[in-house]
Amino acid sequence: MSEDTIQTVVRPAEAGDENKWRALFAAYNAFYRASVPEAVIATTWKRILDPGSDVKAVIAERGGEIIGFANYLFHASTWSDRPNCYLEDLFVDPAARGGGAARKLIEGVEAAARVKNAFRIYWHTQEYNAPARSLYDTITPRSSFIVYRKAL
Incomplete structure (x- = not known):
């Protein structure tokens, strides 16, 4: 069976996904030139x-193999009495890209946000991440907001 005919399935993360999630999360952080301490990674997994x-988190599987993930969280909003859904991290193994997994992961987060009656779902990416931006632009228009952040 060719890769194109194998369906991508998106589902909630489960305890047995930890090792593959960690490997993909490490690759995601390497792409963004980031370093997340082990204690934070362990806490994030426990929270998930x-x-x-x-x-x-939602997990993307293709042919029984985990190929991607999306981490997201809900938080209160000052613009609505319903929560916001922030899609914080999304990554698909480079070898599995091009088959619609990223879009399906976003749709999985959107479905979870609808269940939670969220006000909106939002995410951001680096300006240089053209492949991701080309997908995101087909899902929703980008915001005119510029992100400022200051480490504490």
Whole structure:
């Protein structure tokens, strides 16, 4: 069966996904030239699995292999009495790109946001990430907001 005929399935993260999620999360951080301490990675994974946490993840599988993930979280808004959904991290293994997994991951997060009755879903990417931006531009127009951030 060719890769094109194997369907990508998106589902909530499960405990058994940890090793592959960690490997993909490491590749994601390497792409963005970022370093996340092990303690934070471990805490993030625990939050993802905690039913009471607002931090969640969906996993993309193709042919039984995990090929991507999207980490997202819900938070209060001053513009609505409904929560916002922030899609914080999205990554698809480079060897599995081009088959629609990233779009399906976004749709998976959107479905979770609808269940939670979220006000909106939002995300951002680096300006230089042209492949991601070309996909995102087909999903929704980009915002005119510029992000400022200051480490504390």
